[in-house]
Amino acid sequence: MNRSRVIHRNLRAAPPPIAAGGHGVWLTHADGREVLDASGGAAVSCLGHQHQRVIEAIRRQAETLAYAHTGFFSSTAAEMLAETLVGHEPGGLAYAYFVSGGSEAIEAALKMARQYFVEVGQPGRCHFIARRQSYHGNTLGALALGGNAWRRAPYAPLLSDAFSHVSPAFAYREQRPDETEAGFTARLAAELEAEFQRVGPAKVAAFVAEPVVGATAGCVPAPAGYFRAVRDICDRHGALLILDEVMCGMGRTGTLHAWEQEGISPDLQAVAKGLGGGYQPIGALLAAARVVDALRDGSGAFQHGHTYLAHPLACAAALAVQQVIREDRLLDRVRVQGNLLDQGLTERFGNHPHIGDIRGRGLFRGLELVADRASRRPFDPALKLHARVKQAAFDRGLACYPSGGTVDGVRGDHVLLAPPYIVSDDEIAMIVDRLGGAIDAALADIRSAGVNP
Numbered sequence: 001m002n003r004s005r006v007i008h009r010n011l012r013a014a015p016p017p018i019a020a021g022g023h024g025v026w027l028t029h030a031d032g033r034e035v036l037d038a039s040g041g042a043a044v045s046c047l048g049h050q051h052q053r054v055i056e057a058i059r060r061q062a063e064t065l066a067y068a069h070t071g072f073f074s075s076t077a078a079e080m081l082a083e084t085l086v087g088h089e090p091g092g093l094a095y096a097y098f099v100s101g102g103s104e105a106i107e108a109a110l111k112m113a114r115q116y117f118v119e120v121g122q123p124g125r126c127h128f129i130a131r132r133q134s135y136h137g138n139t140l141g142a143l144a145l146g147g148n149a150w151r152r153a154p155y156a157p158l159l160s161d162a163f164s165h166v167s168p169a170f171a172y173r174e175q176r177p178d179e180t181e182a183g184f185t186a187r188l189a190a191e192l193e194a195e196f197q198r199v200g201p202a203k204v205a206a207f208v209a210e211p212v213v214g215a216t217a218g219c220v221p222a223p224a225g226y227f228r229a230v231r232d233i234c235d236r237h238g239a240l241l242i243l244d245e246v247m248c249g250m251g252r253t254g255t256l257h258a259w260e261q262e263g264i265s266p267d268l269q270a271v272a273k274g275l276g277g278g279y280q281p282i283g284a285l286l287a288a289a290r291v292v293d294a295l296r297d298g299s300g301a302f303q304h305g306h307t308y309l310a311h312p313l314a315c316a317a318a319l320a321v322q323q324v325i326r327e328d329r330l331l332d333r334v335r336v337q338g339n340l341l342d343q344g345l346t347e348r349f350g351n352h353p354h355i356g357d358i359r360g361r362g363l364f365r366g367l368e369l370v371a372d373r374a375s376r377r378p379f380d381p382a383l384k385l386h387a388r389v390k391q392a393a394f395d396r397g398l399a400c401y402p403s404g405g406t407v408d409g410v411r412g413d414h415v416l417l418a419p420p421y422i423v424s425d426d427e428i429a430m431i432v433d434r435l436g437g438a439i440d441a442a443l444a445d446i447r448s449a450g451v452n453p
């Protein structure tokens with residue numbers, strides 16, 4: 001098919017190939033060729049493709065009840081999914097609000113934080129602090145919250161000034177050569193404190209961050225002590241801490257929530273991708289009891305909503321995905337296979353002249369490409385190295401998730417890997433091997449075009 005009436009991501013190129021099927025970590029082209037899905041799309045397919053237990057759960061729910069509006073009914077699937085997710089974790093998250101994806105979960109978090117302060121008699125709190133080089137979604141509130149320059153640029157006039165941004169906790173790019181990790185953490189904390197003071201501490205509703213930054217920077221965990229420091233600052237000023245685990249959550253980093261590795265917990269948390277594993281579109285806002293209790297004791301309702309809140313099919317699929325993760329002990333597997341992937345990447349790219357950094361946690365790993373390792377100089381963005389790597393990998397039967405703008409939203413290239421939790425040792429070896437071939441081919445490609453990195 002050369003022409004398509006679907007508005008695809010790239011409107012100039014030929015329409016993308018049709019994905020005709022899948023099994024395990026593999027996706028199948030309509031012509032039968034197989035592609036190893038090394039990023040689960042965008043860190044979505046945590047169980048891989050066509051997992052029979054999940055498909056069976058969707059079938060059973062569809063045969064029972066496909067949809068009932070939440071203005072009239074709840075569903076057993078939604079109730080059971082909430083029981084599974086909250087109420088017994090460390091950290092006190094007690095309630096879940098089910099939406100259709102990550103951006104909707106973030107919008108719900110912003111609005112619940114704002115409404116919380118209206119209900120508790122602090123209506124002056126209407127400002128949100130986030131970080132540069134973050135991504136929180138593409139709806140207007142989430143886009144304004146995010147700190148990614150190129151995604152924001154065309155829509156800047158539509159974005160509210162209720163949001164401001166501090167430096168990302170991105171050691172490879174932001175930590176000074178003469179600075180210790182503790183010194184870096186202290187500097188970032190001082191900057192956040194200064195931003196609270198600039199805005200006026202009584203005006204800040206929340207600080208929002210991804211515990212491990214995903215799409216914009218390529219799997220960047222924070223330095224030790226960072227999240228304890230920001231939790232302290234929020235508490236001291238009476239602001240909420242909202243964590244965006246849309247990409248890094250639901251087991252991706254080796255614990256169900258990435259914040260479990262930071263010794264803190266949030267007041268509100270957004271999850272999505274790994275929640276439903278791609279079997280249905282679903283996201284969730286998880287909320288601490290004190291926030292929901294304040295709404296209950298105040299106006300009595302969360303003033304928000306969508307037609308497809310807590311969709312029974314989506315909740316049934318997510319419930320099955322979470323049951324498989326638990327019953328098959330996949331968090332243990334994420335840790336073991338994550339170490340294996342890290343080891344493979346380090347062996348293959350540790351001395352590569354154009355790989356500056358290998359980072360991440362669990363099965364959430366990033367490689368940053370640099371023109372020069374010593375100075376960490378990125379490639380010229382006009383070369384679109386990340387796009388070349390993506391194409392070269394796809395040509396070799398590997399789907400990975402490279403992006404540009406790693407350094408500042410414009411400069412820099414990275415590759416993000418987020419394979420399904422069921423990935424085998426052999427498949428990890430294949431990922432490393434095919435990615436190595438793709439990166440070397442993309443670099444050869446720019447050299448043959450006469451560019452010397």
Ligand SMILES: Cc1ncc(COP(=O)(O)O)c(C=O)c1O
Pocket residue numbers: 042101102103104106135136137138210214215244245246247248272
């Ligand atoms: C950290 C983070 N937050 C929010 C979103 C938005 O999620 P969605 O694309 O499901 O709206 C994404 C999507 O990539 C994300 O990575």
